[in-house]
Each structure stands twice: as C-alpha cells, then as structure tokens.
Amino acid sequence: xxxxxxxxxxxxxxxxxxxxxxxxxxxxxxxxxxxxxxxxxxxxxxxxxxxxxxxxxxxxxxxxxxxxxxxxxxxxxxxxxxxxxxxxxxxxxxxxxxxxxxxxxxxxxxxxxxxxxxxxxxxxxxxxxxxxxxxxxxxxxxxxxxxxxxxxxxxxxxxxxxxxxxxxxxxxxxxxxxxxxxxxxxxxxxxxxxxxxxxxxxxxxxxxxxxxxxxxxxxxxxxxxxxxxxxxxxxxxxxxxxxxxxxxxxxxxxxxxxxxxxxxxxxxxxxxxxxxxxxxxxxxxxxxxxxxxxxxxxxxxxxxxxxxxxxxxxxxxxxxxxxxxxxxxxxxxxxxxxxxxxxxxxxxxxxxxxxxxxxxxxxxxxxxxxxxxxxxxxxxxxxxxxxxxxxxxxxxxxxxxxxxxxxxxxxxxxxxxxxxxxxxxxxxxxxxxxxxxxxxxxxxxxxxxxxxxxxxxxxxxxxxxxxxxxxxxxxxxxxxxxxxxxxxxxxxxxxxxxxxxxxxxxxxxxxxxxxxxxxxxxxxxxxxxx
Numbered sequence: 163x164x165x166x167x168x169x170x171x172x173x174x175x176x177x178x179x180x181x182x183x184x185x186x187x188x189x190x191x192x193x194x195x196x197x198x199x200x201x202x203x204x205x206x207x208x209x210x211x212x213x214x215x216x217x218x219x220x221x222x223x224x225x226x227x228x229x230x231x232x233x234x235x236x237x238x239x240x241x242x243x244x245x246x247x248x249x250x251x252x253x254x255x256x257x258x259x260x261x262x263x264x265x266x267x268x269x270x271x272x273x274x275x276x277x278x279x280x281x282x283x284x285x286x287x288x289x290x291x292x293x294x295x296x297x298x299x300x301x302x303x304x305x306x307x308x309x310x311x312x313x314x315x316x317x318x319x320x321x322x323x324x325x326x327x328x329x330x331x332x333x334x335x336x337x338x339x340x341x342x343x344x345x346x347x348x349x350x351x352x353x354x355x356x357x358x359x360x361x362x363x364x365x366x367x368x369x370x371x372x373x374x375x376x377x378x379x380x381x382x383x384x385x386x387x388x389x390x391x392x393x394x395x396x397x398x399x400x401x402x403x404x405x406x407x408x409x410x411x412x413x414x415x416x417x418x419x420x421x422x423x424x425x426x427x428x429x430x431x432x433x434x435x436x437x438x439x440x441x442x443x444x445x446x447x448x449x450x451x452x453x454x455x456x457x458x459x460x461x462x463x464x465x466x467x468x469x470x471x472x473x474x475x476x477x478x479x480x481x482x483x484x485x486x487x488x489x490x491x492x493x494x495x496x497x498x499x500x501x502x503x504x505x506x507x508x509x510x511x512x513x514x515x516x517x518x519x520x521x522x523x524x525x526x527x528x529x530x531x532x533x534x535x536x537x538x539x540x541x542x543x544x545x546x547x548x549x550x551x552x553x554x555x556x557x558x559x560x561x562x563x564x565x566x567x568x569x570x571x572x573x574x575x576x577x578x579x580x581x582x583x584x585x586x587x588x589x590x591x592x593x594x595x596x597x598x599x600x601x602x603x604x605x606x607x608x609x610x611x612x613x614x615x616x617x618x619x620x621x622x623x624x625x626x627x628x629x630x631x632x633x634x635x636x637x638x639x640x641x642x643x644x645x646x647x648x649x650x651x652x653x654x655x656x657x658x659x660x661x662x663x664x665x666x667x668x669x670x671x672x673x674x675x676x677x678x679x680x681x682x683x684x685x686x687x688x689x690x691x692x
Contacts, residue, residue, distance in 0.1 A: 203689060204387035205665070208399040208411035210676070211536065211565070212367065212392045215350040218332040219287050219294045227682045228372050228388060229355035230332030231380075233261060233280065236682065238671045240583045242326040245380075246275065246333060246356070248312075256321035256627055261329075263312050267379045269335045270360035277314040281306045282336035284316075292344045293604045298592055299328040302624070320625045323632065324585040332357075358383045358685035368392060384667075384688035394536040400660075403427065409662045412677045414538055415473035421660050428663040431475065431656055432680065434673040435485040435581040438543060439651040440531055441609045443573055448529060449609075452646055453506040459496035459650045460503035461554045462547055467653050471542045475658055479651035481640045482593070485672065488586050488633045490640040496650075503554045512555070520555035528557035529574040535562040540577045543652055570608040571600055578649060580606075583672040583679070586636045591620045594648055611648040664690040 215221045218230055233247040244250070246267050251260040267275040284303060287294045302325075305317040318325070333356060338349050353361050358380065359372040370390045374383040393399045396414045403411040404424055413421060413429075422429050440458075442449040449455055464478035477484075480495040512520040512527050520527040531544040541562050548558040561573075570576045582589035589606070592598050596612040598605025619639040626632040657677035661668070667687040673679045 202387070203385060204389060205385050205410065205684075205687065206389045206391055206408045207681075208393045208402060208408040209370075209390040210396075210399070210412065211394055213370070216353045216361070217334075217344070217347070217350040219283065219296055219334065220292070220345070220350065222295065224676075224678055224681060225372075225390075226332050227357065227684060228359040229353055229357045229361065231267070231356045232330040232332055233263065234326060234329045236327075236330055236584065236671075236679075238669050238683075240671055240679075242330055245330075247329070250326065250329070257318045259316040259318075259325060259329075261314050261316065263314075264379060265312050267356055268377055269338075269356050270354045270375055271335070271338075272377070273335060273337060275333060275335070275356050276311045277308050278311075279333050279336050280314060281308060282339075283331065283334045286334065286339075286344055287331070289344075295592070295604045295606070296328075296331060297604060298595070298598060299324075299331070321627050322624055323627055324587040324624060327585040327588060359388060362387070378685070381685050383685040385684070388684065396536075396538050403660050406662070409665065411660055412680075413658045413660050415471065415475045415658070418473065418475065418658050418660075424660075426663055427660045430659045430661060430668060430670065430680075432659070432670050432673055432677075433485070434655060434657045434675075434677065435583040436579065436657065436673060436675045436677070437479045437482065437484070437581045437651055437654045438540060438577065438579055439479060439649040439653075440544075440547075440575040441570070441578045441649055442575055442611075442647070443571070443608075444610045444612065444648075445571075446529075446574055448527075448574075451510050453510040454512075454527075455647050455650065456496070457503040457506040457554060458551065458556070459647055460499045460506070461551055461556070462496065462650055462652060463498050463550055464652055465498065466550075467543055467546060471539060471546060472653060472655060475656040476653045479654050481644070481651065482580065482590055482649075483586055483636060483640055485581070485583065485654065486586055486636075488636040488640075490637040493641050493644040496644075500553055507554060514555050518552065518555065519557045526557055527555060528559070530559045530561050531575050531577055532561045532563060532568060532570075532573040533577040534565050534568065536565070537577075537579075539655070540579065544577050547652075571610070576608065579655075579675050581654070581675045583674055586632075587620075587624055589675075590636075590639070591624065594643065595620050609648055613642065613646050615642050616646070666690060 213223045218226050231245050234242040235245040237243045246263050248262045248264055269275055284300055286292055287296045288300050302318045302320055302322040304319045307315040335354050338354050339347055358375055358378045360375040362371040362373045364370045372388045374386050391408055399411045400417045402408045421427055442455050468476050468478055483489050507520055512522045515521050533540045533544045544560045548560050551558045580589055592606045594611055594616055596617050598607040599610045600608045619635055623635045626635055657673045665687055669683050
C-alpha cells in the first residue's frame with residue numbers, strides 16, 4: 163500500500179520555528195477547508211484520461227449522462243425506460259417500433275428536439291462515412307418514417323430483441339451539423355445536447371467544465387458546475403482526493419484502505435460487469451493454435467490476482483457474461499492448473515529447453531503483453547502473469563506504453579478492460595463477431611477473432627424473441643468462447659469510488675467497464691453544506 167507522509171523541515175532557530183509553525187497551521191486550516199467544502203456549488207471529478215472528442219456516436223466517454231439524452235435511458239436496474247420518448251409501441255411481428263416523444267425537450271442552444279433529430283442520429287450512425295462504433299446496433303433498421311414532429315416509426319428487417327437498449331443512444335441536433343462533415347465538425351469539441359448539463363469550456367490537457375442547463379426537461383441539476391480534471395496518474399488522483407482538490411475519484415485497490423480513514427471521504431464499493439484479461443491477436447501465428455491459448459488460460463493465477471492485486475475487490479473471471487442473467491457456470495473456467503497448461507503445450511510440440519523456456523521449430527515460446535502505462539492495476543496484472551508464465555516455459559515481456567503509442571491491432575496481446583451490465587448482445591457482438599474486426603470496421607474486435615459458430619450464435623441471439631430460447635443461445639455462446647477463447651480472462655473488478663461525504667444523491671447500480679455508469683443520475687446529486 164502506498165503511504166502518503168508529510169515531512170516537516172525543522173530549523174535550528176526558535177523564531178523561525180515559531181514562524182514556520184504559524185504558517186503550517188494556516189496551511190493546515192486551508193487544506194481542511196478545501197477538504198470539507200468550498201463556496202462554489204460545483205463537483206470536481208478526477209478523470210483518468212482526457213477525451214479524444216465529445217460526439218457520443220464517435221467516441222465513448224463518461225459524459226453522456228451529463229450532456230445528452232436518448233429516447234430511453236437505463237434506470238438503476240440497468241433496464242431501458244422512457245426518457246425523451248413518451249412511449250414506444252412494438253408491433254406484434256416485432257418489426258415496427260412506433261415512438262412518440264415529448265414536445266418540450268430542447269437542446270442546449272434552445273432549439274426544440276423533434277423526430278427529425280432522432281432520424282438524423284440513427285442515419286448518422288449507420289452511415290459508413292462516419293465510422294460510428296455503434297453501427298452494429300442499428301444494422302437491422304431498414305427504414306424510418308416521420309409521422310409528425312413528435313411521432314415516428316422505425317422499421318426492422320428482423321425482430322431485434324436488444325432494440326430498446328439501443329434506443330438509449332444520445333440524440334444529436336441535426337441543425338448543428340449542417341454543412342459540416344461529422345468526423346471533423348466543431349460539435350465534436352463543443353457539443354450541443356439535451357442533457358441536464360451543457361458544455362462550458364475545455365482547457366486541453368487540464369480540464370473540461372460543464373454547467374447546469376436550466377431548461378432541462380427532467381430533474382434540474384442541483385450542482386451548478388461539474389469539472390472533469392484530467393489526472394492520468396492514479397497516485398496524484400488519490401492525493402488530490404485526500405486533500406480536497408477533487409471531490410470524487412475512481413480508486414486503485416491499493417489506495418482504498420488508507421483513503422477509507424480520511425474523515426471527509428466516503429467509499430462506494432460497487433459491483434461491476436468490468437473484467438480484465440489479455441486479448442489474443444489472431445493475426446499472430448502463435449494464437450492460431452487453440453492449445454496455446456488454453457494453456458495460457460490454465461497458467462493464469464486468478465486467485466492470486468484477486469487477492470494480491472485487487473486486494474479482494476473483485477472476483478475471478480472466466481466469461482464475458484459472468485455477471486449476466488444468462489451466465490453459464492458450467493463452462494470450462496480454466497482454474498489454475500500448470501499440469502494442464504504444460505500438457506497442452508507439449509501436445510502442440512513446444513518442448514522445454516535447458517534455459518527453462520519452450521521451443522518449437524527453433525522458435526522460442528514468447529510474446530509481449532501491451533498495457534496502458536497510466537492504468538497501474540492493469541500494469542500490475544501484466545507484470546504478475548508475465549513472471550508466472552515462466553512456470554510453463556513461456557518468455558513473456560510487458561510493454562507499458564502511453565495510449566498515444568498503442569495500436570491494439572499491432573500488439574501480440576493486449577490487457578483489455580471490457581464488460582457490460584446491459585443486454586447480452588452488448589459488448590459481445592461488437593467484440594467477437596468476425597465482421598466487427600477493427601481492421602475492417604469500427605467494431606471492437608481488435609484481435610480479429612473469427613469463429614463461424616460464434617458468429618451464428620451472436621446473430622441468433624440478436625433476433626430471438628423468446629427469453630428461454632435466447633438464454634440457451636447465449637449459454638451455447640459462452641461454451642464456444644470457452645472452447646475457442648479470444649481472451650484469457652483474469653478478474654472482474656469492483657469499482658470503488660472515493661467521494662466527499664457531503665455529497666448525497668448517489669444511486670448505485672451494476673457498472674460497466676472502467677466504472678462506467680456511476681455518474682448516471684448526477685443531476686440528482688447535491689452538496690449538504692452548500
């Protein structure tokens with residue numbers, strides 16, 4: 163555990179000592195004041211990274227709950243409920259969605275939101291020119307019809323069970339993009355949404371400030387401003403949370419015990435569907451042998467990772483749907499077993515040499531795990547398994563790099579952070595379907611994983627309506643992913659946030675990757691003493 167200590171320099175002169183004592187007392191009072199409250203009714207969030215852009219159909223950020231609203235939104239049970247939509251009616255054949263929207267929703271520039279904006283948003287997502295990462299969510303939409311300013315129809319070519327989930331997508335203002343290319347539009351840095359907060363200013367490299375939107379159609383924000391302060395170093399985030407320079411931060415497991423003792427802070431430990439593991443890049447000849455992938459999975463000490471690196475704030479992982487109602491607990495979970503790992507390697511012709519490593523046809527068994535250097539938990543996991551894989555004769559290195567130097571498609575393996583608490587289709591289709599390879603689409607299949615059976619199951623899962631049949635499909639999907647693993651899963655990570663205890667209104671729900679979703683109801687947050 164990191165220990166933060168205050169070293170006080172003493173001088174030999176009594177007068178100077180007294181003077182320093184006065185200054186230290188004043189500084190301590192100032193720090194205490196900062197930790198307890200400031201006069202401004204604002205929230206300062208310690209952001210792990212800066213955003214590339216703020217267009218929600220081009221970039222994933224944790225700002226959507228602030229700046230935007232969709233036809234629907236996820237509630238505290240992660241179920242889609244009406245938001246901009248007054249109601250959504252689904253035809254008996256599941257092919258037509260009739261949507262009625264509220265007539266009093268305005269964008270931050272005062273323009274009324276209409277179904278034209280909804281149609282524009284979906285059309286922009288499926289437009290190949292825009293390369294939206296959300297395209298696969300709307301590939302079954304074949305037509306949209308405007309009935310009037312507040313009524314529209316969405317027509318599908320097949321029943322698409324996750325459709326209500328997909329309709330939580332933030333709605334963009336059509337008028338803001340007139341005469342502009344979406345990929346380069348000014349909107350991407352100064353967005354106009356319909357959420358409880360609006361864009362104020364973005365100081366590159368430092369912070370992004372949002373301010374309350376007084377004409378928001380829902381619950382008006384109590385906070386006047388929210389400031390995202392960009393602090394990539396987790397230790398600096400912890401120090402600033404402790405000192406009161408920031409009000410909320412996602413913590414590393416090693417920081418929790420100490421910060422739990424800080425008087426002005428409250429810890430929120432929240433269950434998540436957020437898993438870690440290594441992605442096998444299937445462009446590499448090494449990983450085309452499934453025995454090697456299975457061997458690495460067996461050689462992974464998940465219990466050691468959960469206990470040592472996560473300090474118990476997590477659980478061992480073996481499936482991308484482990485936290486879902488469709489979880490298949492009967493699949494191969496790859497419990498730590500060096501004998502099985504060694505047997506698989508030997509079956510594939512990798513023999514142990516006198517140097518302690520395995521060779522085949524003159525090639526050493528080795529690879530590099532690439533990991534973002536600013537994520538200390540992922541770096542620690544990578545270093546831990548790299549050392550432990552030596553026990554099966556694998557020579558593994560860790561490349562801890564800045565995000566600007568990482569191209570996941572060009573790595574041997576990459577330490578991933580994924581997971582979703584929503585429909586089973588979410589973050590499975592886009593990660594594992596062949597046509598979602600990031601080499602050919604805007605999907606998240608960075609490892610170019612391709613399995614015809616997996617593709618078929620993912621496609622069936624999307625269009626199957628009966629819940630029992632659908633569950634069986636995703637149970638089969640998990641079995642096939644275990645037999646032909648795209649990842650070596652390590653652990654699900656609990657999200658632990660430290661927050662100034664004077665903030666109320668937080669509603670917990672199961673979170674997504676990197677703690678996504680914790681800020682979902684921020685318009686209801688307020689300070690006790692302001």
